[in-house]
Amino acid sequence: MRLKDANVLLIDDDPDVLMALRLLLKPNVAAITTEKSPGNIPGLLARESYDIVILDMNFNGLVNTGNEGIYWLNRIKEINSDTIVVLITAYGEIDIAIRSLKEGASDFIVKPWQNEKVLDSLKELVKTQKTSSRPARMNVQNDRIIGESEEIQNIFSKIKKIAPTDANILILGENGTGKDLIAKAIHENSSRKDKPFIKVDVGSLTSTLFESELFGYKKGAFTDAREDRKGRFELANGGTLFLDEIGNISLTQQAKLLTVLQNRQISPLGSGESIPIDIRLITATNLKISELSDEFKFRKDLIYRINTVDLVIPPLRYRGNDITLLAKHFLGIYGDKYNKDELKLDKSFLQTLKSHPFPGNVRELQFVMERAVIMAENKLLTEKDISFSAIESAPQLLENEEVKLETVEKNTILKVIDRNKGNISKSAKELGITRAALYRRLDKYDL
Known part of the structure; x- marks a missing residue:
């Protein structure tokens, strides 16, 4: 690793020291975070992955351990033993600074320091640091995709290849696998990262809202259109x-979307004007590609438009030790949120998590960890502290079954109409219903 790729955390209660180090390091590292209070360290490390932590030795006696620097050094190493920790010390404290090296510090800076020596030391530390043992992370603004399994490593590798391009991406995966985080990661690692990232849950849009939300509208286009409004395509212009x-x-919605993607322009409702658009399109679904290939459900020409490259996100149950990594990650987040930073995970707790199939995937694990932290009565969480949600059980299966029955009816109607070459009377007779009943179903399924 190179120093210019490092993410650095500076912790000192002296604002002058923070400013001096920030000015020194800013041109030489990837990112810098400054913090005056060491008490915020656990929360910061839970939310972000830092390559280097530069830490003062003394903070006004907030921790009675004989030396705050040693105390917080140990806390940092407990959270991530591979983090490079450099301590800031005065000349009279060199004996304690040397002791810190035995405790796990990588180096120390003696005030007043020489800028070039500090930079040379940090460059050497990151050059020799072993990063292979650290869980791989892909940063996405304030969120992280965490994992070291082969399955998630393959996703990271594909993201690095496709992100710099403008290829349209289709993300496939079960609910709760983090498809939205993958989409953000592609955007954040692309040349469009400084432009808008606009997300739309198109599956929740009714047929009447679909056009107005995506393409916008002009004042007076319909009853409640009291002013011009830009659609999501126009808001995302230049971005993703x-x-x-x-x-x-x-x-019907697919046909409208296909037209826009082919022509690369939109027409707001109530306007004859065509507006050119420049967007990178990413789409996602929990359906399998084989289900999308059903021409009675999804247009093949649209699949080819949105699916230059597809990414299949693995379910959590296939990701092995990533369950442990994610559990510890959420423990840090919720331990900080609910002021329970001292919580630890027993082996029985982790073994129980690993044996669970997690039908709700990462989202379910997140809720399990939050409940465990809230309800914890002891500092060590065991299997008894785990409470799996009933959301993923029978009621949801019945709901899914109902959706499948509607799908069967819809597909049957389409096949019969196709077989009768669009003749509604013959189709209704073959289906055993009246023409009026068939028209109602066509309207219901927006066919």
Whole structure:
């Protein structure tokens, strides 16, 4: 690793020291975070991955351990033993600074320091640091995709290849696998990262809202259109448009979307004007690609438009030790949120998590960890502190079954109409219903 790729955390209660180090390091590292209070260290490390922590030795006696620097050094190493920790010390405290090296510090800076020596020392530390043992992370603004499993490493590798391009991406995966984080990661690692990232859950849009939300409208276009409004395509211009649950839109909506993607321009409702658009399109669905290939449900020409490259996100149950990494990550977040930083995970707790199939994937694990932290009565969490949600059980299966029955009816109607070459009377007779009943179903499914 190089110093210019490092993410650095500076901790000192002296604002002058923070400013001096920030000015020194800013041109030489990837990112810098400054913090005056060491008490915020656990929360900071839970939310972000830092390569280097530069830490003062003394903080006004807030911790009675004989030396605050040693205390916080140990806390940092407990959270991530591979973090490079450099301590800031005065000349009279060199004996304690040397002791800190035995405790796990990588180096120390003696005040007043020489800028070039500090930079040379940090360059050497990151050059020799072993990073292979650290869980791989891909930063996405304030969120992180965490994992070291082969399955998630393959996703990281693909993101690095496709992000710099403008290829349209289709993300496939079960609910709760983090498809929205993957979409953000692609955007944040692309040349469009400084432009807008606009997300739309198109699966929740009714047929009447679909056009107005995506393409915008002019004042007076319909009853409640009291002013001009830009659609999501126009808001995302120059950046990335992420259409989630793309598999749930109707054939009529698919046709409208296909026209826009082919022509690269939109026409707001109530306007004859065509507006050119420049967007990178990312879509996602929890359906399998084989389900999308059903021409009675999804247009093949649209699949080819949105699916230059597809990413299949693995479910959590296939990601092995990532369950442990994510559990510890959420423990840090919720331990900080609920002022329970002292909590630890027993082996029985982790073994129970690993044996659970997690039908709700990472989202379910997150809720399990939050509940465990809130309800914890002891500092060591055991298997008894785990309470799995009933949300993923029978009621949801019944709901899914109902959706499947509607899908069967819809597909049957389409097949019969196709077989009768569009003749509604013959189709209604073959289906055993009246023409009026068939028209009602066509309207219901927006066919």
